[in-house]
Amino acid sequence: MQFTLIGFIVLIAFGVPIAFVLGLITLISIATTGNMAMLYSLPSRMFSSTLNFxxxxxxxxxLVGELMNYGGITRRLINFCTALLGHVRGGLAYVNVLANAMAASIMGSANAQIAVMSKVMVPEMERQGYKKDFSTALTVSSSVMGPLIPPSMPFILFAVTANGAVSIAALFIAGIIPGILFGIAFAILVSFFARKHNFPKSERVKFSVISKSFLNILPAMIIPGAIIIGIMTGAFTATESAAIASLVAILVGFFLYKELKLKDIPKILINTTVNSAIVTFLVATASIFGWILTFEQIPQLIADYIMSIVSGPMTFLLVVNIFLLLVGMFMEGAAAMIILVPILMPVALSYGIDPLHFGVIVVVNLTIGILTPPVGTGLFIASSIVDITLERLIKSVIPFLVAALIVLLIITYIPSISTWIPSQMTK
Known part of the structure; x- marks a missing residue:
């Protein structure tokens, strides 16, 4: 197992994509342990790991996110938020937070949200007198809401890797209040900076303009509305809601906003296919890596060690928070989740921790990883798009990172924040 650990560290250090690292480490482990017969099972295990509804x-x-971008939905969301809050001191900064929250209810991916919002919000904030450092840091940080407010791809991965301990639909609903908490925390921070730096504000617009902007975004809001209402009423599953959301996004883009064109469809499908293939390949390689870990009894050893040093659920959650934050600094969140959830979930259940609560904690921790160097993907995406150095961006992100950690602690030690809405659905 020493060769496996050394190989993992070396490959990560050389910047090899995590999916390839997991696959190569699996092969190295099989070769060094002499269990060559396991090679025959690798293809079938990789394939079967992806056969999950x-x-x-x-x-x-x-696909919904791609359709939204091409269909003009993002721009309309920002226009509405600007009409509503632009006249407040630091109004465009509040717009950034609110627009990210609304986009989160459609996209479900923090990295995709950062890419879209960085192209739109940062240049506009610069034009109105905000510093690029602050604008970019706010945009990157606000994207943390993406995986919490449904829909959410990290919640899907958590539910799949938790082996049926919790449903995707319940996790979607559990993330609503935590996502809103992050929005409130960042808005409070914006309020502080607005007074300190005398942020600009625009003229108050007429109520008729706000009303028109609101009517413009109503069709787009059908997408998250259909997802949440459908799941809460039991009308359809989370997977079925994704199909319905795709259909609604097509109808809205084509027939209501009329910005989605037939010529855009090939590009949309290619982008969707490429991004989906990346996630699927990661799931496949992580599954065989987890198989090797199980064969070596590593999960059991880790679980036994944790239980030997941790006295209760509160201490366990603190240890998990610290551990996952460190992991998130060096590993992409999806890969970390696929590897670690099967190890940590049984331990969490043994301490009587609600799986919904634990799922939210895991997703929040690993999502915060997009803000932390050296591997923080959100930092790299935003810095390349807006042309800002990583050093400047990291320095500006620190206050938002502190706010995110405070919210994480609140979510960790007040379980009802995550479990209250799902518990009401079961009554």
Whole structure:
């Protein structure tokens, strides 16, 4: 196992994509242990790991995000938020937070949200006198809401890797209040900076303009509305909601907004296919890596060690938070989740921790990883799009990172924040 660990560290250090790292480490482990017969089972195990109905939701929600971008939905969301809040001191910064929250209810991916919002919000904030450092940091940080407010691809992966301990639909609903908490925390921080730096504000617009902007976004809001209402009423599953959301996004883009064109469809499908293939390949390689870990009894050893040093559920959650934050600094969130959830979930259940609560904690921790160097993907995406150095961006992100950690602690030690809405659905 020493060769496996050394190989993992070396490959990560050289920047090899995590999916390839997991596959190569599996082969190294088999070769060094002499269990060559396991090679015959690798292809079937990789294939079978992707045969999960819940995973079908991932390409569908990616498709929804692509349709939204090409269909003009993002621009209309921002226009509404600007009409509503632009006249407030630091109004465009509040717009950034609110627009990210609304986009989160459609996209479900933090990285996709960062890419879209960085192209739109940062240049506009610069034109109105905001510093690029602050604008970019706010945009990146606000994207943390993406995986929490449904739909959410990380919640789908968590449910799949938790081996049926919790449903995708319940996780979607559990993330609503935590996502709103992050929005409130960032808005409070914006309020502080607005007074400190005397942020600009625009003229108050007429109520008729706000009303028109609101009517413009109503068709787009059918998408998250259909998802949440459908899941809460039991009308359809999370995967079925993804298909319905895709259909609604097509209808809205083609017939209501009329910005989605037939010529855009090939590009949309290609982007969806490529991004879906990346996630699927990661699931496949992580599954065989997890198989090797199980064969070596690593999960059991880790679980036994944790239980030997941790006295209760509150201490366990603190240890998990610290551990996952460290992991998120060096590993992409989806890969970390696929590897670690099967190890940590049984331990969490043994301490009597609600699986919904634990799922939200895991997703929040690994999502915060997009804000932390050296592997924070959100930092790299935003810095390349807006042309800002990583050093400047990291320095500006620190206050938002502190706010995110405070919210994480609140979510961790007040379980009802995650479990209250799902509990009401079962009554």
């Amino acid at each position: 819940g995973l079908v939701a991932i390409p569908l929600f990616i």
